[in-house]
Amino acid sequence: MTDLTAAKAKRNIIFLVLVASLGYFVDIYDLLTFSIVRKASLLDIGVSPAEVLPKGVFIINVQMFGLLLGGILWGVVGDKLGRIKVLFGSILLYSLANFANAYVHDVNTYAIIRFIAGVGLAGELGAGITLVSETLSKENRGYGTMIVAVIGLFGAAAAVMVAKHGWQNAYKVGGGLGILLLLLRIGTFESGMFKNIEQTNISKGNFLMLFTNWDRFKKYIYCILIGAPLWYVVGVLVTLSPEFGKAMGAKDVLSAADGVLYTYIGIAVGDIFAGLLAQVTKSRKLTMAVFLLISVVSVVVYLSSKGLTAGHFVWICFFMGCSVGYWATFVTIASEQFGTNIRSTVTTTVPNFVRGSLIPINLAFTALVTHYGMITSGYIMMGILTVIALFSLSQLKETFGKDLDYLEIS
DSSP states (O other): OOHHHHHHHHHHHHHHHHHHHHHHHHHHHHHHHHHHHHHHHHHTOOOOOGHHHHHHHHHHHHHHHHHHHHHHHHHHHHTTTTTHHHHHHHHHHHHHHHHHHOOOSHHHHHHHHHHHHHHHHHHHHHHHHHHHHHSSSSTTTTHHHHHHHHHTTTTHHHHHHTTTOOOHHHHHHHHHHHHHHHGGGGGGOOHHHHHHHHOOOOOSSGGGGGGHHHHHHHHHHHHHHHHHHHIIIIIIIIITTHHHHHHOOOSSSSOOHHHHHHHHHHHHHHHHHHHHHHHHOOOHHHHHHHHHHHHHHHHHHHTTOOOOOHHHHHHHHHHHHTOOOOOHHHHHHHHHEEEEHHHHHHHHHHHHHHTTOOOOHHHHHHHHHHHHHHHHHHHHHHHHHHHHHHHHHSSSOOOOOOOOOOOOOO
């Protein structure tokens, strides 16, 4: 390879990582917009204050169900037709949905459009991580996925800032960012590993392959379960912070928007340290275990903070965010566990199934609250999810530095 060719290849890789990072930025922006504008938007369309919580939980559950279905759809498309096609299709769908969300006037329409947005949002992260994992060297792909996560997670900060100018504007800007990103994607290139098998008769994107082999199925389920505590922290403990604040006797009204902002800044910082720790120790499993245990400490600090102020709250959210900043590590683990012919399917469905796990987590948490109250239920759910995650992690093989150019055989 000539110096000129090598330099061009390096520029292409840098561009790919940058575009994947910006894609995840928009993904997080759009995914969290509802959590940030939940109260303001529902009150504005005529929902009574007493109904804001149940209607909000209903809408976010519908959105997460869209993520579940979209994860399967885009994952299969990514393995059958290519990772790039997923990026274009998913961005177009969720961008149009976000524009439409700015004009809703009732809860049912709101929920339907969030479902469509959820389907679209499901494809972005998995396709981006798959492309980066398959394109960078096995020694450096951890850095690539770390950069994607760190830049992407600041989409939460952007969503909070824009939402201050009105919930409709937040959705319009999200749709506009998606369209701009769509134009930028024109310069991206397909994964070499995918192109090597594209014209073959090898079974690609066969979602059922994950269920026809017991060992493969267990590995898939374990990959999902190790990420559940993170989404519980974001989707329940932070999103419902106004309600938790009342239960803890907070001196100020806690803002879910501020909580989301500082939590995601923390996650971005945590992702940097998790990525570096994995590179130094050459172990993604050890990194995950360390962060899972620290996250328990952070949740205990949060739930035991009686009479906390708004200022204290945002710093606790930052701490919780840092402690669950293993998102990039977790998704990379899933991507590295499976062969090229179903890697996109796995890498796209796993994070979305984790996001979708918020549905049973919300149901279980709501059931616990009726018997034990907000605080005790918060402890119980975190304990259960962490034990399950640590056990699942112990059952997975270490994949740091693993060669990904292989196939899954039916």
